[in-house]
Amino acid sequence: MHRGLLMLAGLLLTMAGGIAMGQVPPIDPALLMVRPGDSPIIISAPHGGTLPVPGVPPREGVGVKKFATVRDDGTEVLAPMLAERLEKLTGKKPHLVVALFQRKCVDVNRPAGDAFESEKAKPYYEAYHAALAKARETVAAKHGRGLLIDIHGQGADKDAIFRGTNGFKTVTHLFERSGKGALLGKGGLLGELAKRERKIIPANDSDDKEDPRYGGGFIVQTYGSKGGGTVDAVQLELGAKLRRNPGREQFTTDLAESLATFAGNHLPK
Ligand SMILES: [Zn+2]
Numbered sequence: 001m002h003r004g005l006l007m008l009a010g011l012l013l014t015m016a017g018g019i020a021m022g023q024v025p026p027i028d029p030a031l032l033m034v035r036p037g038d039s040p041i042i043i044s045a046p047h048g049g050t051l052p053v054p055g056v057p058p059r060e061g062v063g064v065k066k067f068a069t070v071r072d073d074g075t076e077v078l079a080p081m082l083a084e085r086l087e088k089l090t091g092k093k094p095h096l097v098v099a100l101f102q103r104k105c106v107d108v109n110r111p112a113g114d115a116f117e118s119e120k121a122k123p124y125y126e127a128y129h130a131a132l133a134k135a136r137e138t139v140a141a142k143h144g145r146g147l148l149i150d151i152h153g154q155g156a157d158k159d160a161i162f163r164g165t166n167g168f169k170t171v172t173h174l175f176e177r178s179g180k181g182a183l184l185g186k187g188g189l190l191g192e193l194a195k196r197e198r199k200i201i202p203a204n205d206s207d208d209k210e211d212p213r214y215g216g217g218f219i220v221q222t223y224g225s226k227g228g229g230t231v232d233a234v235q236l237e238l239g240a241k242l243r244r245n246p247g248r249e250q251f252t253t254d255l256a257e258s259l260a261t262f263a264g265n266h267l268p269k
Pocket of ligand 1: 047072151152153
């Protein structure tokens with residue numbers, strides 16, 4: 001056989017082997033931001049992407065529950081800014097996973113069956129989840145426990161942050177270890193945001209239920225402590241004034257400071 005053909009055959013065999021072994025097929029790295037870190041914090045932003053996935057038409061959503069294609073604009077900028085500021089404050093780099101592909105093509109905050117309609121979109125879904133799973137595994141192995149925050153945008157209240165924990169199920173481990181105050185009280189994540197005069201829904205001192213539209217989706221359900229484990233997860237649904245400039249600058253600082261204080265009080269050094 002011609003040497004070039006032999007090499008090509010070898011390459012194809014290697015690729016087939018890789019896929020058969022359960023590896024994620026290659027994706028365009030420009031469509032997904034993955035930055036591994038060394039802190040017990042994971043930041044995820046699944047819905048802010050602006051780039052189409054080549055060859056993938058917009059999803060139609062036939063029979064899909066909670067079908068949505070709207071973009072959480074600004075979250076794809078806020079998430080890496082937050083990671084940078086958090087690193088400056090704590091000296092540790094959070095793990096960062098940000099979708100730069102459009103939600104129209106793939107919605108990674110859904111179970112696989114509801115997330116994409118084209119085989120060409122599937123590797124992006126898998127790559128996003130592989131990155132989150134790896135980050136969670138690294139955090140648990142290296143630090144023993146940690147926190148994932150999943151950043152979204154909502155259009156219901158431009159100043160508000162809606163809390164999404166499935167009624168505290170995705171923070172089961174944190175509550176068992178440190179109590180409700182670790183999230184809602186002084187020195188807790190949302191407590192610190194309220195101290196900075198940010199509007200939280202439901203309010204930290206109320207017993208109101210989380211808004212069912214924003215109460216915590218597939219990502220926090222999968223990577224939080226709802227099903228066990230020591231990594232907790234909180235979904236934050238941000239109003240437009242918090243994720244668009246000019247408000248984004250100050251809000252990102254407030255969130256970074258709140259996370260740093262929370263980490264100092266409730267996460268391993
Ligand atoms: Zn979203």
